[in-house]
Amino acid sequence: MSKIDFWVKPAHARLAALGIVVLLLTSLLGACGDAATPTSSAAVTAGAGQAGAKRFDGQTVTVAVGSFMSSGVNMFKADWEKKTGAKVQVVEIPFGDLYQRLYTSFSTGAGEFDIAIYASNWIPEFAQANYILNLEKYYPEKTNWNDVVDKTKKLMYVNGQRYSVPLDGDVIIGYYRKDAFENDQNKAKFKAKYGYDLAAPTTWQQYQDIAEFFTGWDWSGDGKPDYGVLEAQGPKDVGPFIFSARAAAYAANPKTPGSLFFDPDTMEPSINNPGWVQALKDWIAIKKYGPAEMATYGGGTMRGNFVAGNYALALDWADVGVQAQDENSSTIKGKLGYYVLPGSKKVWNIKTKAWDESSEVNQAPFLGWGGWHGSVAAKSKVPDAAWDFLNYLDSTENSLKAVTTPGTARNPYRTQHFENPQLWADSPTKYMDAGPYLQVLKQSNSLPNTQFDLRIPKSGRYSEVLDNWVQQALAGTITPEEALNKAANDWKQITNEAGLEQQKKLYRELEGLS
Amino acid sequence: MSSVKLEALTKKYGDNLAISNLNLECQQGEFIVLLGRPGAGKSTTLKLIANIEELSSGNIYFNDQLINNIPTENRNVAMAFESYALYPHWTVRKNLEFPLKAPGRNIPAAEQEARIRRVAELLEIAHLLDRKPSQLSGGQRQRVSLGRALVRPASVTLLDEPIAHLDARLRHSLRGELKQYQREQNATTFYTTPDYVEATAIADKIAVLIDGQVRQFATPEVVYDEPADIEVATIVGDPKMNILPLAPGATRLEINEAWLQLPPLPPEAGYIGIRPVNIQIFENAHPYAIRGTVYVTEPMGYEQVIRVEAGEQLLNIKTLLTTGTFSIGQTVWLQPDWTTIHVFDRSGQRLKGGFH
Amino acid sequence: MKHLLIAPPLLFFFAISVIPLLFTLGLSVTNTSIGGSGSFIGLNNYAQLFSDQFFLRGFLNTILYVVLGVTAQYWLGLGLALLVNSMVHGKRLIRLLILLPMMIPPLIVGFVWQTLLDSRYGPVAGLFTGLHLKPVPWLTDPTLGFVSIVIVDTWQWTPFMFLLLFTGLRTLPKEPFEAARVDGASSWRIFWDHTFPMLLPASIAAILLRSIESFKLFDIVFFITGGGPGGATNTLTLLGYFTSLRSGNLGYGAAMSIILLLTVVVLATLILIVVRRLMARADKAGQQALDQFLAEPLPVKVA
Amino acid sequence: MASITLDKVVKLYGKVTGVDQISLKVADGEFVSFLGPSGCGKTSTMRMIAGLEDISRGSIFIDDKRVNDLPPAGRNVAMAFENYGLYPQMSLFRNIAYPLYVRKVSPTEVGREVVRIARLLHIEDLLDKKPSDVSGGVRQRVSLARALVRKPTVFLLDEPLSHLDADLRSSMRGELKRLHDLNGATTIYVTHDQLEAMTMSDQIAVMNLGKLQQVGTPSEIFNRPANRFVASFIGEPAMNLLRGRVASTPEGVLITLQNTPFVTLNRETGQAVLETARQEDGVIEVGVRPPDFTVASPEKSGLQAKVRFREFLGETVLLTLDTGAERVRVVAPRDTQARETDLVSLVPRLDRLHFFSIESGMAVAHSD
DSSP states (O other): OOSSOSSOOOSSOOOOSSTHHHHHHHHHHTOOOOOOOOOOOOOOOGGGGSTTOOTTTTOEEEEEEEGGGTHHHHHHHHHHHHHHOOEEEEEEEOHHHHHHHHHHHHHTTOOOOSEEEEEGGGHHHHHHTTOBOOOTTTGGGOSSGGGBOHHHHHHTEETTEEOOEEOOOOOBEEEEEHHHHTOHHHHHHHHHHHSSOOOSOSBHHHHHHHHHHTSSSOSSSSSSOOEEEEOOOOTTTTHHHHHHHHHHHHHOOTTSTTOSSEETTTTEEOTTSHHHHHHHHHHHHGGGGSOGGGGGOOHHHHHHHHTTTOEEEEEESTHHHHHTTOTTTOSOTTOEEEEOOOBEEEEEETTTTEEEEEEEEEOOOEEOSOOEEEEEBTTOSOHHHHHHHHHHHTSHHHHHHHHTSTTSOOOOOBHHHHHOHHHHHHSTTOOSSHHHHHHHHHHHHHOTTOEEOOOSTTHHHHHHHHHHHHHHHHHTSSOHHHHHHHHHHHHHHHHHHHOHHHHHHHHHHHTTOO | OOOEEEEEEEEEETTEEEEEEEEEEEOTTOEEEEEOOTTSSHHHHHHHHHTSSOOSEEEEEETTEEOTTSOGGGSOEEEEOTTOOOOTTSOHHHHHHHHHHSTTOOOOHHHHHHHHHHHHHHTTOGGGTTSOGGGSOHHHHHHHHHHHHHSSOOSEEEEESTTTTSOHHHHHHHHHHHHHHHHHHTOEEEEEESOHHHHHHHOSEEEEEETTEEEEEEOHHHHHHSOSBHHHHHHSSSSOOEEEEOOTTOSEEEETTEEEEOOOOOTTEEEEEEOGGGEEEESSOOTTOEEEEEEEEEEETTEEEEEEEETTEEEEEEEEGGGOOOOTTOEEEEEEOGGGOEEEETTSBBOOSOOO | OHHHHTHHHHHHHIIIIIHHHHHHHHHTTBOOBTTBOOOBOTTHHHHHHTTOHHHHHHHHHHHHIIIIIHHHHHHHHHHHHHHHHHOSSOHHHHHHHHHHHHHSOHHHHHHHHHHHTOTTTOHHHHHHHHTTOOOOOTTTSHHHHHHHHHHHHHHHHHHHHHHHHHHHHHHSOSHHHHHHHHHTOOHHHHIIIIIHHHHHHHHHHHHHHHHHHHHTOOHHHHHHTTTOSTTTTOOHHHHHHIIIIISOOHHHHHHHHHHHHHHHHHHHHHHHHHHHHHHHHHTHHHHHHHHHHHHSOOSSOOO | OOOEEEEEEEEEETTEEEEEEEEEEEOTTOEEEEEOSTTSSHHHHHHHHHTSSOOSEEEEEETTEEOTTOOGGGTTEEEEBTTBTOOTTSOHHHHHHHHHHHTTOOHHHHHHHHHHHHHHTTOGGGTTSOGGGSOHHHHHHHHHHHHHTTOOSEEEEESTTTTSOHHHHHHHHHHHHHHHHHHOOEEEEEESOHHHHHHHOSEEEEEETTEEEEEEOHHHHHHSOSBHHHHHHSSSSOOEEEEEEEEEETTEEEEEETTEEEEEEOHHHHHHHHHHHHHTTTEEEEEEOGGGEEEEOTTSSSEEEEEEEEEEOSSEEEEEEEOSSOEEEEEEETTOOOOTTOEEEEEEOGGGEEEEOTTTOBEEEEOO
């Protein structure tokens, strides 16, 4: 997940699902669909086997990609074309429409796209429906497989087979304002008030204390009162990911693995258990430590505001780190500290229906959204070239180039990306003090209790329902308990519609249970 | 330059009969005026001839050839619309040129130019040739519209109230010139107007249209002197002809306790008509006269019109101003000149023959 | 022959309007989702709609947006139109200025208003603080969020009303107004007796157009509040969009569309009826007086 | 009832002068027409009297009260508009009643007055109709009724008949005149139709290009036009204006047209003509109305002319003739024998000749 809101807001809502419904809705919504229709010309030409010709001469690879990730593809396009003789046609699709476009294209067998670059959360659904190619037969030729971060590797397996090529790593981490935290006066004041040292929060309670502490006075020195926290609490955006990330510490119990979203034995939703309720209460509690507008912020607006400098704490993917380096919009370059998502000393146990309390902090970093992956369409007529292009995008050299270039929407996902901070300092990002940043990212990716996002089919609907009810609780119209109970209710219905057994089987498999 | 025959033309708009059983026949080169009140069917008749409106029934012949099924563009008619219908994006010259350039006309450029010149001079718009319609006054636009109809030779020229919006001076001079021009071109012309003076002045023959029918088709003199019925009689002439109803078999006219002996009339006579100039008016009691009260007087230059209430009637009298000065409410005496009366039957039809 | 000629356009119309409508109707009685085929579930979707708290809120919101927004836009637009119409100089410039909001893309409108209403940097907040008032959470309080959307919608679409009403005003004959002045009527009376009734046809057209458009309110909400907080500013189109096309619940979304369509039709009809009644009543008073005096013999001699 | 006085009234539209220094007195109860072609300033003048337009300079008095700054409602004038200015959304009843409603007259009184006026104008059966449902003639009468119902001190009528068809125009002309005769209210009537002005007015104020050309009774205007404009604007067909050479002879002052002697004037008339002509190369403009020529056989002495068109007008014929350089129109009895292309001699009536200065266009003399 990178750079721009999860729910991209297109200037005209593009309504592009099953064409016909759209006609009516279009007239009602006052929106107009202008979906680009790429021409498919994926035929393998005779030239492919001729002597002296390049490997994929005359082939055309059509790539469907979420529009804000396109530069991470385009920057390598020309080189690969030159090398292989193939043509690459990039179809940029606004993120909001990406799922529908891919699904429609795949399910109608239009064979529009050879490569889909999309959220790894959808891999299981597409793989199960045989929309995307099992890549096992290609993987032996991949030389840098081992270098991929473990958790990212796992995202690519369905039924023990790999279906994608990784292009991005997504984990949510915490940010704080190093400059404010290291100020002696602040430190003393904080200690006096809360009885412990001011430092990056390790529990959500500390997070809340710090947020409170930095709210309502001018610690940044710009003459206006500042805020303790900034999170993306707006509707229809990244809210569900941030909220799930907060819930993980309370609800991802290492004793009952794979129980963050559902009870893996019954497929009963977990999201209304006291762990989640606590997380929601926390989330509501920090509203008063941020600006009122926080209630409307998506990921993009949150990032833009945070780097403007009036907030002590934030939660986000790797993006805030990169955005803070841009001196044109950021006032906090070099003032940023990082931490693995705070944890909790109590964690809910769905089996005993009680809190497991401990002096150890339960940390459960959250791989929200999972990152951009590329798959080859099952119907592609040029699978070899498609694989080759994806592999090229993920080559050791190119992936490093991509993750250190701003605007590519690709974040580190290979161990080599974390190893050499100097490379980051020298890259176009000109990252200042990349060491701690990379350290926290790497750690978040590799803790034993790091949690995957919900990846079973209909994850979008689960997410939307959760968002709707959580928004109500945030607005104060209903209680947190009520909200999550209603959400759980709706989740049950969605699960039933999709087929409970089928969902359970896949959920268990993806969570590593059997 | 065709003869035209209209045979039992009928035009319905829904249930509304705009033209009913209209018949008319004219020779090549004749100047025909369709005279009638607004709504009488004048414009509709022109549109039927041009096939802008579709006939409900009836036949139209040009030169004895049935042309019912020939589309407008092939009828070779030229038409000036009352609403002008100029091309707003073209100059006056281009507007005039357009009919000459139509496919199949093949008029040499020099002749085109000569025709435009001639028409522009005739209509006094030569100095306006390079302007666009939006830069013209209403009267100028009407002249351009008229010019567009006159500029090319056509089987029939149709002019729908073509000079209605011009000032009096131009109207007077133009109508003579227009007729002269059409005569030179040997053009068959249909011309509509609600103004009887215009009609009698310009027409070879007038067709008086009432309720979508031709009531009388004759030379101006005949229409004026021998109107076919009461309605025709009251359309032609200003002020209107006075129409007096007669009791059945009456031998005298009784008004305001006085009576006038009538000339011998046929038994079917229902009305007599007297033109306003044919009634004498006296300020003092006069033998052989009926009494009336002045309703209003209207002096106009050398003449005056006096309306007099006499019994149920409001009679128009036209006389010289020197006859006397009358004021509203004054009692006067009237004496018709029986030698000039028109006699109509009960249905309003003219009775033939002399009665004096 | 002539009827044959209009057949192709008719078929085309049928194809682009009736068929999709029927398709949507069909879809609305299934549980089709974007991921697969659905099966017939009768009126379940509709039944569910009426117990769906988000839908009901969105429905109510939509109606309120239409009623409040269009009312505000109408009176403001009318006021501006009258003002500009009475100006002697600078009409062109002021007209252009008034029309500007309408021409700004919704994305920018959203950004501008978010900034204007921001409780930290916004000039509106600045104004409140300047007056020693507490800054108001325009976009984040459920009620105020709703009000803000009405304000922004009004800001953006009053120009449209203005344009229609101004055009309407300019096409009114001048003479009745001069006659009324000579007759001795005050400006206020002239407005109520003449301007307003004579402008009614234009007003009806403008109100109908804006009402139907308002039912489709989408972009401003999408960009400013995203339907929040807690669904307080949701509209039916926004819900329909998210339901059908974001979470792929096509059957349910189709049912929403059908309800929206029905509501638009019913409300537009209602508006027409109400306005017709108004027009009819306007002349009733005079009619009654007339009846009264024609009924009884008069103590005057006819001249 | 009231008198109206205009004192050097000027109306400027930007830099254009619409009305130029008009001074005029309208006596109490008079019917005065403002007559002139479109754009001559007659309507502007009336609108200034009504208060619908600002007065740029000068003063307007109603009775002896200066009304420049009074709004229309304060002047107690009633006006009928060229396009009637009816209230389209109101019934005819409400239209007529409106000025009374506005003045908060009691409903009983309103009803009585409206019906009284409606009967006077024969529209009492149509009062429940809307303006769009009735003919132009009825609208015209409603417009008048609305003006009459108020019993104002001044009536202002702006081309009230211009949109009626000929029949109706002719009968309404009479009705209006009678109405004025009956109620005697001071009336100002704007028209471009000389016939309307001639038939109805006590006084006619002829205007052109924003300036007052002549004020007088219809007879004065017709028989003694003050200048070339008035002479040709009044009377239909228009007066013939012919160029004549002036010479003094023992018998008197001889006018020659086309090198043939035309008339010899007596000393009195002749002197004025002679004096003007002396300053203008010996040339004068002779005005002869079309009925004031007699058509005689060509051997008779008179203006030699060739008939170009002969147009039948009913009682008379209108001849258009060429006299070499000029074109002349003559209205003659219908039994006149002259046909197209015939040569004739035109003999003028000596007591109906008018003489204008070529340069200034001002009347020099009238031979009556």
